Amino acid sequence: MHNWLPFEWIAASRFLREGRMQSISIILGVSIGVGVIIFMSAALAGQQANIIRRVLSAQAHIVLLPPQEIARPLRENDVAEAAIVQRPFQRVRSMDQWQKIIKEVGEMRVVTAVSPMASGPVLAVRGEATRAVSVLGVDPALYFRVIPLPDKIVAGAARLTSEDIVIGIDLASDLGVTVGDKLRITVASGQGATLTISGIVDLGSKGANQRNTYVALHTAQALLGLIGGVSSIDVTVPDIYAAEDIAQAIAAATGVEADSWIKTNAQLYLAISAQVIANSTIRFCVGLAIAFGIAAVLIVSVVQKSKEIGILRAMGASQGQILRVFLLEGAVLGLAGSVFGSALGAGAILAWQTLLKNPDGTPLFPLEMDPRLFIASAVLATLTGLASAVAPALRGARLDPVVAIRG
């Protein structure tokens, strides 16, 4: 009996020690529950991060586009003439006052990077081989803050002078070219330029690797006939899940079209959201099972300890003291379970990363071991223990000492 420990701690720890088998069983149960929650959360976070990383590897969080061109029916005296309005084709055209929009959007607190782009469809020609690709004209200093192209280089360098072009690894393979080779780029009008391949990138997606080619902004402007203009503006935001809200705010403030990655990958986002909901439901159910487990053990403990409660009450222990003893028991069971559960979860994550690997030696998919997850689990499990102890503790505190002693 340590001098610094209050009565409630002493009684709670002794009661738990006395019912050793019960305590160990429930701590084991809580540990498995917490371990499952931690592993599942890490797996989900890892999987999500992996998918999103791949999706956003060559795609900006938000793309600003000029408003679509529409054809208006002729009106006379405010009465529309009967006419079939044909939807006009959307040609490559420059955004109106794009410098002003870049400045305005760049000053927004929720935006971390803005980069103008002149892009359009072109043909990449190498001897007899031809591929339809997109040419993306960018300002390297700004664009690399949106898409870290230099990190994705597999050969050469991410150099974009007016004579350079960076292409995807699959396009390089299809055309049989490598760094230093020349590549002819032509647009539909027949205008073209011969550029030197300065780098080959792996964008993490076969489609992007076959389609994307990067040139300097002014090169693309000249090729596409957009002198001084840009066709879109790429925006990076710190919170990728807020991209759609931010896109709407930008659209409202500037009048341009703003497409977030969430909108352009709606099905994928829906799948991720469904996964998050399923995971939350499972976590909630496991948490509930933990809570009922702890409550069951404490209810049995209160019944078993009713004589002791009666004696303590006869000695002068208040209802509050008895209440606190059992609340503490609940909290201790929850905390102990979460500590062992965290160890179990961490062990499972490490085992997963060590044992389950792709043929190339990389993990099947990386799990995210976030320290905040462990802290949150410990706090939540303790609170669950505390909450599930309320009913049994109240029952114990309200026991009539006479009835309790009689047993």
Add this chain to the structure above:
Amino acid sequence: MAEEVLRLEGIRKSYNVGTPVESEVLHGIDLVLQVGEFCALMGPSGCGKTTLLNVMGLLDRPSAGKLFIKGAETSGLGDRGLTALRGHSIGFVFQYHHLLPAFTAVENVMMPMLVDRGRPDAAMRRRANELLESMALTPWRDNLAINMSGGQQQRVAVARALAMDPSLLLADEPTGNLDTKAAQGVFDMMREVNRRHGTTVLVVTHNHALAAQCGRIVELVDGRIVSDRHLPAAAQAAVEHTEETSQRR
């Protein structure tokens, strides 16, 4: 005039009040216990002795009547007030020692002080050791309750009941489960406490030989006090002498 420790005025206790099976167990008990008295409460099984003890010990509330502890009326006190008064003024010894099995003898004796003061301290430990020494239990002070004999456990229970230095010690058949020798030992301990410290003791017993050693015998039958006798000191001494002689044999 001697000071009153406990006064009961017209105490009634009913169970299942308001139901068809309502039954009154105590029918208007009047009783006064003075400081330093050593009183036996006797009566057949089911006559209401334990109920009366529970009411006296503030573990149970009477259905009617007034109860005074050291002159203070208790009916107006809430659970907190009754708990505090019980903890400071009354010590209990139960028929089945009711020690806390997860704690050692010394910890059991410390428990009422720990409940009162919140944290253990050296003074508490010293007091518990002194009490165990006075009960000749020092060698067993670190034993868990389950590792002690019945007599030892009951003496620990007496020491625990005395931990808060109560004015009134209530013992519900404390020797009921002990052999004659152990029963006399526990009884002697309580009498010693009564003599030395002037603690008022009320002991429920079926044992006439032990009751005869008390200064007063109150007899309860069917929830009513049917006799209340004060024994002269000479008679008590004679009984004690006879007991000692028979034990030596």
